[in-house]
Amino acid sequence: MFWSKIFLPTLKDTPQDAEVISHQLMLRAGMIRKVASGIYTWLPLGLRVLRKVENIVREEMNASGAQEVLMPMVQPKELWEETKRWKKMGPELLRIQDRHERDFCLGPTHEEVITDLIRNNVKSYKELPLNLYQIQTKFRDEVRPRYGVMRGREFLMKDSYSFDLNEESLQKSYMKMRDTYKNIISRVGLEFKIVKADSGAIGGDASEEFHVLAENGEDTIAVSNGSEFAINTELLLKKGEDLNSLEGKPSPDGKGVIQIKKGIEVGHIFQLGRVYSDAMGSNVLNHEGKKENLLMGCYGIGVSRLVAAAIEQNNDKNGIIWPESIAPYEVNIVAIGFDKDEKITKAALSLYEDFLSMGYEVILDDRKDGYGTKMKDAELIGIPMNVIIGKNYIEKKEIELKHRDGQSSIGTLEDIKTIFEHFKNK
Template identity: 60%
Template sequence: MRISRFLLATLKENPADAEVISHQLMLRAGMIRRLAAGLYTWLPLGLRVLRKVENIVRDEMNKSGAQEILMPAVQPAELWQQSGRWDQYGPELLRFKDRHDREFCYGPTHEEIITNLIRNEIRSYKQLPVNLYQIQTKFRDEIRPRFGIMRGREFLMKDSYSFHLEQSSLDETYELMYETYTKIFNRLGLKFRAVLADNGNIGGSRSHEFHVLAESGEDAIAYSTTGDYAANVEVAGDVKVGDPSPDGKSVLDIARGIEVGHIFQLGDKYAKAMGASVLDEAGKSTTLIMGCYGIGVSRLVAATIEQNHDKNGIIWPEAIAPFSVALLPMNMHKSQRLRDAAEDLYNKLQAAGIDVLFDDRKERPGVMFANAELMGIPHRIVIGDRGLDKSEVEYKGRLDEKSQNIPIDKIIEFIVG
């Protein structure tokens, strides 16, 4: 992509209303723009990252055997009334009426809708288990939306729902989703912990949250320094650093975390209320049991920034960087030789399947460098007349302290390898 044809919307200063670093950097790097409280437009740079996160989530969900569907965002009130949540959910549920005076809500989650689908489509135990997921926009009318994408009112979420006849089958899928989430967050290059959690207003029994570790996290996590135990402090109770770990391994430490995923065993809470049942092997009608598994896709973008940044800007993990390479020619418009060499390298990088942002502007080197660092592009290639005399380019990784000179005919191999 040539910057001259790209909506580059970087800002020099931190916006006054941006409290956390991810909000500041997403605005400064030109990833998002505020429309209203808790509502944001994703600009091209931000959407490239969001789609890469979404694709990793989708890929691992598909590998797990889950099947993708897409349910309506607008949901009829009667389904929520059947589950009992229409009166329980509270003001976060955005309710409205259509022209025929029928009540609807804008879905914050989809337990009722998926249960309605399953009760109409699944008739026999032979069709179970089934795990269906979607990646879709949700809306929760937060009383105080803040921290930009981190706690907005509208957000992109992956939510999946599994249905089973027996607890052992639900346990198996629950463990599979636990493993799948672990693979997703590892592919995203994140430091995270899975912690025992409270089910909140969704209900059910067994529950784990997945937290990206970051100082700005809203949740406190108590974890064993050497064992696998980890729990939200709300669940762990009155604990402090140095207390013995409940798993008998070492002692507890406490860190801050940003919740990005949550898996639940819901039991028959929704199936029983809404009459979702199938015929078992003996031909007896049996109420289904259910699991629910969510990932905040848009929140993951902000959480990644909270964990990966420095004074110069964002430091994207390679897998979700908007561009892999920033190609920066020095004073290209003053040298035909340099222009030709930059265009040739740009074409070769693209042919090699590398996402490259080509800074073809008439801009000062300092501005080019600052933009590339602010946007968090992992690899920077500087091409200038002096380097061309030696058939070299200057390379610098986003986290490298110093640059190095690399033969121009070896730079693609260097980046890919």
């Protein structure tokens, strides 16, 4: 892709309504644009990142044995009344009517729809265990949308639902999803903690949250410096205590001491038990031929929120520093004097074609701007590797390879090609 051809409206100044770093940088880097409060259009650069996160999620879910489905975003009132959540959800549930004045809602989650699907189509214990997932747009009418896509009203989410006959099988399904989520966030390239949590409006017997550690996190969590122990501070504080009283205390698991961190919740897994299957009559015939209500698990991960969380954890004063696994492009060729100097133009195009043939995702900055403008934009959008071809190539045949993290090296055209061949073959 040539920079002059991509729709990439970067901004020099930070919009006044952008409160946190991820929101500021996503707007400035031309990744998103606001349509309404908590609702955004994803532009080409942002969508490339979003799709990479989505692909990682899909690959890991498929590897776990889960099967992908796609359920409707619009859901009938009748299903929600079965679980008594039509009123319980309150104004967060966006209710609508069709032309026949029948009531529907825009789905914030899909427990009712998936339970209805299973009760009508799964009849025997021999069909279990079963785990179905989808990656789909959700809508929750947040009272105060903020922080860009991190706390929007419309967002992309992966939600999955497991169905088992007994507690032992449910525990296996739950732990498999727990490991899958660890794989997903690790592949994205983020530091995170698994936090004991409250099940909230979803319900169920046990739940854990996955928090990406970041200074602008909405949640305050207590973590051990000697183990994986982590818990939401609200669940650890005793009456009358404050956060300062927790810092430095022995960890409840007996390993290390407590440290207070900020986290961004990107995933939440639940052992629902029979909350929904009892309410909706979802059962199968067991080994004895008797009807038995199913045990369910529910597992959500915010695909669009992971993009924002990655930026919150990986940035500097100049812009985004993408983890390589989700960078919109792998290589940015910064050609200073493209179409003005024949040697620079020829070298840039040669590298561009070679990188493409090696299998790299590459963007060529062919704009007429100078070095300062091009490098500011390169640092802003955060592509991991920048190949700079300019005056030094004309005078000394030298090309600079500059990594987004600040490391740089000098080499010839052939040196650079060899380096990238080595990267690809690792």
